[in-house]
Amino acid sequence: MNEYVIGVDLGTSAVKVSAMDRSGKIAAQQSYDYPLSQPKPGYSEQNPQDWLYGTTIGIDRMILKDGIKKEEIKGISFSGQMHGLVLLDADNQVLRPAILWNDTRTTKQCQEIMDKLGDRFVDITGNKPLEGFTLPKLLWVKENEPEIWAKAKTFLLPKDYVRFCMTGNLGMDYSDATGTVLLDIKQGQWSREICEVFDIPMSMCPPLMKSVDYAGNVSASYAMFSGLSTATKIYGGGGDNACGAVGAGILHPNMVMSSIGTSGVVLKYEENADVNYHGQIQYECHAIPDTYYSMGVTLAAGHSLNWFKHKFDPDEDFSMMVEKASQRPLGANGLIFTPYVVGERTPYADADIRGSFIGVDSMQDRYDFCRAVMEGITFSFRDILNIYDQNGQEFDTVVAIGGGAKSDFWLQMQADIFNKKVVALTNEQGPGLGAAMIAAVGLGWFESLQNCAKEFVHFGKEYLPKPANVAKYDELYAIYHQVYGQTKDLCHALLNFRRED
Ligand SMILES: Nc1ncnc2c1ncn2[C@@H]1O[C@H](COP(=O)(O)OP(=O)(O)O)[C@@H](O)[C@H]1O
Ligand SMILES: O=C(CO)[C@@H](O)[C@H](O)COP(=O)(O)O
Incomplete structure (x- = not known):
């Protein structure tokens, strides 16, 4: 049987x-x-x-x-x-x-x-x-x-x-x-x-x-x-x-997970409860007994792309829309998007910020907009990676999971924007895999989640940063990074205006 x-x-x-x-x-x-x-x-x-x-x-x-x-x-x-x-x-x-x-x-x-x-x-x-x-x-x-x-x-x-x-x-x-x-x-x-x-x-x-x-x-x-x-x-x-990290084999401090689900997460394995990020990012108990993880969360990662698709491109298949966006030039013809469509958590704990498209030009088409949405989501992950950099945390590999990891193009974009090696799993269902591994260990099939990972977790394709893209994205990120500060008051005023109704 x-x-x-x-x-x-x-x-x-x-x-x-x-x-x-x-x-x-x-x-x-x-x-x-x-x-x-x-x-x-x-x-x-x-x-x-x-x-x-x-x-x-x-x-x-x-x-x-x-x-x-x-x-x-x-x-x-x-x-x-x-x-x-x-x-x-x-x-x-x-x-x-x-x-x-x-x-x-x-x-x-x-x-x-x-x-x-x-x-x-x-x-x-x-x-x-x-x-x-x-x-x-x-x-x-x-x-x-x-x-x-x-x-x-x-x-x-x-x-x-x-x-x-x-x-x-x-x-x-x-x-x-x-x-x-x-x-x-x-x-x-x-x-x-x-x-x-x-x-x-x-x-x-x-x-x-x-x-x-x-x-x-x-x-x-x-x-x-x-x-x-x-x-x-x-x-x-x-x-x-926690389950995504187990399913993605994030079992050592030198590895980081990036997850594009409805939310977006950059997560790092931590060995003890004493590491102090002073609440800048979240600190949680891991599913692996007596270990921890830290993470920053973009509230609307996949949700931003989902929102864009359903409102502006409802009849097209997801993969096809993303494929056409990949054919637009890097930087989406001068368009930047910030993914704050439901507010933001990391690095800006601001429930009242809202998203922006900056640099709208009549020559852009809907695929430039789609590409800008994907780039903006990925820049928001770089904001989180900066917090790890500022705290002197080193890592060399990013394991990508979630619905966003279905796209080859988005995986390469992550490598180029993070300037790190990005590795996909053979199956993007990291959290479901982690949950199955928990049941396998609970049943006694394996002595620990670490042992189970040797059998269950399979890394797939690797994406290495392309230097020319890294340089261009660095330039664009410097502009992206200013958008929060420069749109914050405007967004708050607009939300107050809505609340008056
Ligand atoms: N083919 C695709 N290419 C790129 N992104 C995709 C694709 N299909 C789905 N997505 C993204 O993945 C998100 C869903 O991810 P998923 O991990 O399933 O979310 P959740 O676990 O929060 O329900 C969608 O909102 C969408 O942005
Ligand atoms: O709020 C957080 C983590 O703090 C989110 O990561 C939720 O746990 C939702 O996850 P997804 O539906 O995007 O997987």
Whole structure:
């Protein structure tokens, strides 16, 4: 009989499920899209039931279409979009739509956190409070929806909700728990001090577990709903960037991951909890027990390109649009784009900044605009790499994952803009692969994630920087880098104008 582990990658645009055999070979992959609701500027919500249905349909399609037998599914684990707030009542029913990582309604609550705890907050959590994180969202609900807050008994993150529906057991792993900014990162416990200062009952915080910990078997009720077997074991899983790093083989400090998903991430493996970036970038527990990672986040990386495609080029296939953009000259005929279409996180923690096209000329066409969008997203990653440079952090290889890594052209652009070697995986599904690896280690197929990586992670093509392009991009980046400072006041004024309506 074949034996498989399934990695569930619960993304923002879709859930992607991957079944891997013991040798790390992909046996089947399915995905299922779900909607994102943005009812007001800065709001971003999803319905947790959509995640559950999407995941179940994805796994069922593997059984029905790809010939995977339910008895062959030995273990399942998760990679989840981080920070999103799922509130449950005393009967563990969902109280309101989930407020997602890219929702920026909580500027006031972030300010309140800094006013009350300041640097002490960064000491405890390793992070500054930013709009995307979970604690400010809890405080927002408490202040703005007191009737919902009164009923709230537990909070979970997106993938924890799906795991709960599968097993009937509540829990959260450390890698995702750091992203709530309620975890004391050095002690590895929920912070009593933060809970007390903000009057959050400790009982709302779910039990903590390691990513590779056993979380329960498929429950009888979920087996009935999904057709899965109750013999299948479920493991904790991790935040999508921790899982992406595992799946991308980022297991040493000399390697960096770049991920172009809905968000964009530049991530570095860190060996201990003491490295201090003073909240300039995020600091999180890794899915690998007792290790950490740091990362900077572009709020709208793939989302900017997706936005551009759907609004201005809806009928064209994604790959074709990108292919035509690759034929436009480097620098898109003098057009620069800043990807702040939903605000920004790193290096500018600014929920009210918005994107710009600078240098619009009547000779440019839509593919110049598309190319400028891709270049602008990649420049925003260079802004994050600069923070590592300023902190004296050295690395020589960038492993690229996410939907953006499907494009050869974008991978070469990353090498040219970063002036580093960029390596792709043979399969761009890094987070799903990381989640499957967590299940494989949980089941005892491998002693550690590092050992599993030797079998499961396969690097593909390498992209080396082309010196002529590096020089041109250096020149362009110097201009890009000024756009934030020069458009900030204008963007804030325009957003205030919208808010007056
Ligand atoms: N063929 C392609 N070439 C370049 N970028 C692509 C392509 N297909 C998708 N993308 C980008 O990848 C993004 C989705 O990445 P993905 O990792 O699947 O996101 P998430 O995990 O957040 O749901 C899209 O928004 C788009 O910008
Ligand atoms: O907010 C963060 C990390 O802090 C995001 O990276 C989310 O975790 C969403 O990821 P994708 O849907 O883009 O993969």
